[in-house]
Structure formats: structure tokens, C-alpha cells
Amino acid sequence: MRRRTPDPVALGLLLGYAADQLLGDPGRHHPVAGFGTLATRLEGRTWAPRRSAGVAHEAVLVGSTVAVALGLGRLPRPVQPVLVAAATWAVLGGRSLDREARAVGTLLADGDLEGARQRVRNLVGRDPWSLDADGVARATVESVAENCADAVVAPLLWGAVAGLPGLLGYRAVNTLDAMVGHRTARYHEFGWAAARLDDAANWLPARATVGITALVAAARERSWTAADRVVATVRRDAGQHPSPNAGPVEAAWAAALGVRLGGSNVYDGSAEDRGILGSGPHVTARDIVPASALLRQVGLASALTAVGLRLALRDRRRRQRH
Numbered sequence: 001m002r003r004r005t006p007d008p009v010a011l012g013l014l015l016g017y018a019a020d021q022l023l024g025d026p027g028r029h030h031p032v033a034g035f036g037t038l039a040t041r042l043e044g045r046t047w048a049p050r051r052s053a054g055v056a057h058e059a060v061l062v063g064s065t066v067a068v069a070l071g072l073g074r075l076p077r078p079v080q081p082v083l084v085a086a087a088t089w090a091v092l093g094g095r096s097l098d099r100e101a102r103a104v105g106t107l108l109a110d111g112d113l114e115g116a117r118q119r120v121r122n123l124v125g126r127d128p129w130s131l132d133a134d135g136v137a138r139a140t141v142e143s144v145a146e147n148c149a150d151a152v153v154a155p156l157l158w159g160a161v162a163g164l165p166g167l168l169g170y171r172a173v174n175t176l177d178a179m180v181g182h183r184t185a186r187y188h189e190f191g192w193a194a195a196r197l198d199d200a201a202n203w204l205p206a207r208a209t210v211g212i213t214a215l216v217a218a219a220r221e222r223s224w225t226a227a228d229r230v231v232a233t234v235r236r237d238a239g240q241h242p243s244p245n246a247g248p249v250e251a252a253w254a255a256a257l258g259v260r261l262g263g264s265n266v267y268d269g270s271a272e273d274r275g276i277l278g279s280g281p282h283v284t285a286r287d288i289v290p291a292s293a294l295l296r297q298v299g300l301a302s303a304l305t306a307v308g309l310r311l312a313l314r315d316r317r318r319r320q321r322h
Contacts (some may be wrong), residue, residue: 051190149209
């Protein structure tokens with residue numbers, strides 16, 4: 001009887017997730033930062049106020065990233081778990097997200113509103129200087145929720161489905177959206193492709209995040225009523241949010257935490273209505289610690305889900321071959 005060998009991608013995902021939880025982001029020479037530097041240099045050559053220019057910019061950067069990942073995938077099988085683990089560690093951001101959120105919470109607890117406003121800039125793009133303490137807390141919790149999907153759940157699921165190309169290709173897409181996918185005068189047309197591709201890449205992971213959050217909420221409260229509450233809140237409130245992916249995720253987190261998220265945010269001097277998500281009380285600094293705990297629990301559940309999905313896909317392929 002042929003002995004079944006461990007799946008290198010499943011093993012690499014687990015090791016990479018553990019490395020992120022233990023170490024956080026690499027302190028120096030972060031691969032994602034290097035990719036961002038390369039993208040900025042290329043933008044100096046490709047930028048034009050046209051969608052076609054943005055499509056070309058996206059195709060070159062994402063395509064070359066996937067091509068590199070495919071090339072690495074052809075290296076000997078024994079090194080594959082190490083490569084996948086390193087890539088997973090590089091693309092995940094759960095530990096660093098948790099650390100930043102708790103740092104903001106500590107500053108608010110100490111009464112240092114100015115310090116909290118300064119620190120929350122590491123998490124959000126909105127203008128923090130007009131926010132009161134509760135506004136900073138809401139910004140923190142909303143960022144933790146949205147980035148849990150973008151920086152934890154989505155890369156793990158893409159890695160489970162597509163291995164190294166899924167991990168690195170997804171991170172390239174998400175990074176480019178953060179860089180150029182804005183509705184500013186410069187990027188309104190050029191960033192169209194980046195924003196639309198990121199929406200597509202995150203559509204299923206965002207809904208998976210809702211499902212995992214519902215299950216975690218049920219486990220936390222030891223009642224399926226909590227899961228029903230999460231799903232009902234998403235159905236009722238998610239459509240008020242302008243983002244097709246952030247809306248469901250933030251609504252799910254609002255229900256799981258028993259708070260109210262959303263409202264009006266200011267970006268570059270312009271106010272944007274994010275709707276009202278959830279029916280609990282407004283967020284305060286006390287809600288940051290529970291949000292960080294939820295982040296860790298959803299992250300662990302996502303890692304286990306990704307490994308299970310990878311093994312299920314492997315077994316399905318084996319059955320098809322035989």
C-alpha cells in the first residue's frame with residue numbers, strides 16, 4: 001500500500017500561519033514593501049489617465065508575480081513546504097494587525113488621544129485628526145474587521161486553492177488596490193482595473209469570512225443564535241456599505257461583537273457615508289480588546305479551514321485520476 005505523503009501546500013500554510021503569529025511581519029526587507037517599490041517605479045512609466053494604462057500596469061505586475069510563483073513551484077518537492085511557508089508568512093498580516101490595534105487601545109485607555117490618532121494612521125486611510133476617542137476606536141475595529149478578510153482569510157484561501165501562485169498573486173492584487181485603487185483625480189481611471197480585480201479576488205473570501213465569523217461567534221457564546229444573528233445582520237445591513245466586500249465583513253463583526261459600526265468617514269477632506277452596520281451600542285475603546293480576540297479566533301479558524309480545503313481538493317484530484 002502506497003504511503004500518503006503530507007501535502008506540501010497544506011503543511012506550508014500551517015507553518016506560515018504559525019510564523020506570522022509568532023513573529024509578525026518581517027522587520028526589514030519585507031517582500032511586499034519591495035513589490036510596492038517596484039510598482040511605484042513602474043507607475044512612473046505606465047501612468048496615464050486611461051483605464052487601458054491601468055490594465056497594462058496591473059497585467060505586468062500581477063502576471064510577473066504569478067509567473068515567478070509558477071517557476072518556484074517547479075523546484076523539487078522537498079523544498080515546497082518551506083517556500084509556501086515563507087510566502088504565507090510574507091503575505092499574512094494578522095499578528096501585526098493585532099499588535100497595532102492593541103497599541104491604539106492602550107493609548108486610548110491611557111487618555112492619550114493625540115497618540116492614538118497618530119497610531120491609528122497605521123491602520124486606516126481616513127483623516128484621524130477630527131476623531132474623538134470613540135471615533136478612533138471605531139476606526140480601529142472597522143480596520144481590524146476589513147483587514148482580517150484581506151490580510152488573513154483571503155490569502156489563506158487563495159493559497160489553499162492555488163498554492164504559491166494563489167498566495168503571491170492575491171497579495172499583488174491587494175497591494176496594487178491599496179496603492180492605486182482610489183477614486184482620486186490621479187487614479188480614477190488608472191486605478192479602475194486594480195479596484196475591480198481586488199473586488200473580484202475578495203468576493204468569495206469576504207463571504208467566507210462572514211461564515212467563519214458566524215461560527216466563531218456561535219462557539220464564543222455557545223449558542224447557534226449568535227450565528228443566526230451574524231447572518232441576519234449581514235443580510236439587513238451590508239448593502240448600506242459602498243464596498244461589496246467590506247460591507248458584509250464589517251456587518252458580521254458588528255453582530256459578533258454586539259456593537260454598531262459604520263457612519264460617516266472623512267477621506268482627503270471628503271465625507272463618505274458607510275451606512276449603519278449592526279444594532280448595538282457605538283464602539284468605545286473597551287471594544288478593541290474583544291475585536292483583537294475575534295481576529296485571532298477567526299484567523300485560526302481560517303487557517304484550519306484552508307488546510308482542510310487543500311486536503312479535500314487533493315483527494316478530489318486523486319479520485320479523478322483513478
